[in-house]
Amino acid sequence: MGYTDNSSTQGLDAIRSRLSRRGFLVGAAGLAAASTLSACSSPFEQGGGSSGGGGKKLTITMFVFLGGDLAKMPKEFAKEYMESNPSVSIEFYEQSNSVGYGKMLAQRKADPEKPLVNMGFFNTNTSIQGIGDEMWEPLDYSAMSNAADIRPIFQRDDSMGIGIGTDQYGLLVNPDALGSTPKSWSALWDPAYKGQVSFFNFPWYAVYTAALANGGGLDNMEPGWELWEEHADQIKLIVESNPQYMNVLSDGTAPLTSYFAGTGQQWINGGAPLEYVVPEEGAIPLPVFLQSVAGQSDDEKEVCQDIINEMLSPKWVTRWAETSIEIPANEKSETPKSLADLPAFQQSTVDGLMEIDYDIVGNSQAEWTERWNNNVVSKI
Structure with a gap:
């Protein structure tokens, strides 16, 4: 349990530092708790593949929709995110919400501390069902630099997820x-x-x-x-x-x-x-929500929140709108040119x-x- 991998720890520290600056980890107590977790029960110890420096990575499994171009944006994002955060590995679970969520529930009943996925994309009905099933981990909007730019209809009072498009x-x-x-x-x-x-x-x-x-x-x-x-x-x-x-x-x-x-x-x-x-x-x-799944380690929760926040940037919200043909949730995102003239994307439609x-x-x-x-x- 005392294993320390410098490359992995430094990578997690960089993400933790970003979150800390946004207020996710507050004060010395939060940092001490995170440090203790990293030393005693970090998921890096359980990680799969090795990083460029020979260290193990924290693996995050992302639920993405099956079919069409709906996996394009998440995979493009993951490639860029992993290049910037080499101690994190993002894998994908591609399935319809109707089938995949049932498997998430079955895994939660089998072992609530080992969720099938860590975070992902969920339609409105699945999002609501997940709240009733206590499937989601609440997000801290105040610690997410891009959350303030997300249109109000995509935010929830209970912070159980946040919309990326509709x-x-x-x-x-x-x-x-x-x-x-x-x-x-x-x-x-x-x-x-x-x-x-x-x-x-x-x-x-x-x-x-x-x-x-x-x-x-x-x-x-x-x-x-x-x-x-x-x-x-x-x-x-x-x-x-x-x-x-x-x-x-x-x-x-x-x-x-x-x-x-x-x-x-x-x-x-x-x-x-x-x-x-x-x-x-x-x-x-019909908003599509990004959600973090309950039952994860603190390290995984931190990385999932960071991933969700980065996905909410104007660049990636615009890309999601383009590939999913949805209205972008971020008010600073531009409507893709390929969609701008369509009735569904007129400002009068949004309003x-x-x-x-x-x-x-x-x-x-x-x-x-x-x-x-x-x-x-x-x-x-």
């Missing part, structure tokens, strides 16, 4: 097959489009917007439920995969839906005859994003999904 739900339309280009959420339940609507799994946002249009909201979804339960025949089919979704929209089988602007734009870029429309009532934001209490959405998801399947899908 996709959005709006309308996705095949205007030629539909015969028009609707501009309102109400098109989804407009009798003029009966039998021409498709959805992927449970579209809580379709129930929510119907509730909102009929005097309800997230705290009173009943008006939305009543509408969809009565007009389930508005829906042509529920798809089970993105390829199926793109096909039924493109061939006119069901040319109207609400879906991610980013995915829709990828289909459009690939030649699909579709158009993304920002509803006049506003699009629904008009609906405010969603995702704690309600996350906590109600299971109950809502069951009701949707029993009372709506069964009638299609």
